[in-house]
Amino acid sequence: MATGMRVWNPDGSIKFEVTTRLTRLLGSVQTGNQDGFIDIPNQGNQIFFFIISIDPAQPTRGIPVIGISGNRLSWTFVENVRTACTLYYGLW
């Protein structure tokens, strides 16, 4: 490890280490039942990721297709049945 941070347990084993990347959640967006997108602020060399959360009370049919282009996260409904989702997004 040239640079970074390590935390050790009392027994000498490594408890925590970060040397290159750190995952963090940035926020969330409700898709509603219309196509849409959100632009993720550029954060240097970090890459963003997403997680779809569906209300378990909703049917799983009709969730949108998610696309990534540059810093844009978009969602497109392709069925007549449209199920709203929450999109969590973050960086790694």
Next chain:
Amino acid sequence: MATGFKVWTNNGSILTIDESYENLSLHSSGSAQTSAATPGASYGLYTLSLSLPSAGIPQLALRAHDPSQYIGIVGAARSGGTYTFLIRTQGGPVAFDWYVFTIPTDIAPSTVGLKVWRPSDGRLVFDTGMKWMRVAGQLLGADASVGLADPTRTYAVAYAAAAMNQTRQWQNWPETNPAVVDQQTNIIGARVLGGVLSSMSMRVDVTQSSPGTPADIGYISNGVAAFLALDITGY
């Protein structure tokens, strides 16, 4: 940055852990095994039920003991504080480990290490004793792959978006007795093998004559399959 610290890293970036830091951390883990495949259902099946103390985001990650095996989920359901994940493998039985990450307020803090609290409400936002979700790669779609930066680490696959579809087609006139129905199901599974995150459409065809139609696996869905490779080294 009102409170917290910064870390200068090997690749020249500066990582800031301050009062605005948010991430998921490991809540629980375990091992299980999908059922044996049968001629009528060539998936291995397993239903994982977990109790979580809040309605926070439960992020499930799976790792087959044999990393060459693909594993996927059909979906999740929630009843009160109990989450149920429907896990499928192509063939079976397949032994696997599971990991559930959720918001850190649901996890007991450690007694050793470094912590950061948010001044506005006193919430613990960072604790070096927690096993944080470490994303190492992302993959969209079926039958795709992406290389990960460090193949020496141990990875599990998290399901950012499950996708599957199921179609049924009459093979003769419905009025015909016996009626014949062909059911085709595609579930997208994923694996990390040799430092490569890859996905595959696990397809199962079932043809069945009346009375009855092929057993419905319970979900008819579409969308896009999306997977995260999570670094679980040491977890």
